[in-house]
Amino acid sequence: MSAIILFSAVSLAQLMLAAAMAIASVRMFRGPRAQDRIIGLDTLYINAMLLLVTFGIGTGRVIYFEAALVMGMLGFVATVALAKFLMRGEVIE
Amino acid sequence: MMQAAADMPVWAAIAVAFFLLVGSGLALIGAIGFLRLPTFYERIHAPTLGTSWGIGGVMLASMIFFTVSSGRLVFHEILIGIFVTVTTPITFMLLARAALHRDRAEGNGNVPDKQNKSQIAKGVSDESESWN
Numbered sequence: 260m261s262a263i264i265l266f267s268a269v270s271l272a273q274l275m276l277a278a279a280m281a282i283a284s285v286r287m288f289r290g291p292r293a294q295d296r297i298i299g300l301d302t303l304y305i306n307a308m309l310l311l312v313t314f315g316i317g318t319g320r321v322i323y324f325e326a327a328l329v330m331g332m333l334g335f336v337a338t339v340a341l342a343k344f345l346m347r348g349e350v351i352e
Numbered sequence: 353m354m355q356a357a358a359d360m361p362v363w364a365a366i367a368v369a370f371f372l373l374v375g376s377g378l379a380l381i382g383a384i385g386f387l388r389l390p391t392f393y394e395r396i397h398a399p400t401l402g403t404s405w406g407i408g409g410v411m412l413a414s415m416i417f418f419t420v421s422s423g424r425l426v427f428h429e430i431l432i433g434i435f436v437t438v439t440t441p442i443t444f445m446l447l448a449r450a451a452l453h454r455d456r457a458e459g460n461g462n463v464p465d466k467q468n469k470s471q472i473a474k475g476v477s478d479e480s481e482s483w484n
Contacts, residue, residue, distance in 0.1 A: 261365030265417075268369030272376035272410075279376075279383035279402070286387050294392060294451040301443060302386055302399040305436070306379055309402070309410045312429070313372065316417050324414070324429060331432055335439040342446035346453055 269317040276310040297341045304334035364420040368413045375409025378402060392451055396444055403440040407433055 280303055287299030308327045315323030340350050378401050385398030411429040418426040455463045 261360045261362050264362070264365040264369050265360070268372050272372045275373075275376040275380040279380045282380075282383040282387050283399075292392065292451075292454075294447055294454070295395065297447060298386070298396060298399060298444075302383060302402065305399070305403055305407070306383065308432070308436075309376065309379055309406060312410050312414050312432075313376070316368065316372065316414055319421065321418070324432075328432055328435075331435055331439075335435075335443060338443040339446060342443060342450050345450035346446070 265316075269313060272313050273310065273317070276306050276313060279306045280310070293345060297338060297345070300341075301334065301338045304330060304337075308334070360417075360420055364416060368417045371409045371413035371416065373409075375406045375411075375413065378409065379406035382406065393448070396448055396451075400440060400444065403436055407436050 283299050283302040283306060287296050287303060290296045290299055308330045311323045311327040311330065315321065315327075344350050382399050382401035382403075385401070386395055389395045389398060411433045414429045415427050418429075452463055456466060
């Protein structure tokens with residue numbers, strides 16, 4: 260019983276997160292200006308992080324948590340660097 | 353997965369499924385809003401739905417699942433939750449400032465003008481006069 264509940268919930272959550280990633284990448288490729296593309300990238304990696312944690316629940320392994328943590332930290336640094344580049348024209352002055 | 357999930361009590365499975373669906377559904381709603389809203393300054397609000405309760409729901413589901421299935425308290429997912437909650441306002445504020453700067457430099461859109469120093473000083477002196 261609980262296996263069926265968990266399996267269906269994990270499958271549905273993976274479908275929804277994959278749809279969210281697809282929508283974010285549509286905005287990233289279509290976005291009219293550079294800031295739209297950067298926020299699309301930000302949304303894309305946050306949804307990918309959620310998808311990895313959902314994979315971890317589905318397989319019962321802890322290794323996906325570490326991958327998600329690394330992804331969150333690197334994504335934050337990348338987004339801040341891109342925003343700084345838009346603001347000033349260079350990243351490190 | 354089947355072994356760990358079959359040993360689980362039904363209330364824990366229902367709680368995990370509920371929080372997982374809430375989190376991923378909010379992430380999906382945020383992405384749809386991000387696609388459909390018309391201007392950039394409206395669009396920047398939508399993905400925060402996924403970074404606040406989207407992250408919170410999925411991390412709560414993961415914490416409940418691993419705590420119940422391993423029989424001890426597991427809460428290291430809260431690291432990701434705290435990290436994303438702290439960093440998302442920073443990135444979005446930086447991006448909004450950068451977009452405002454670019455729109456002002458190009459003179460397009462109806463963005464508010466930059467408040468220069470004489471206006472600020474005047475406002476301060478007006479306030480001090482009204483205080484006196």
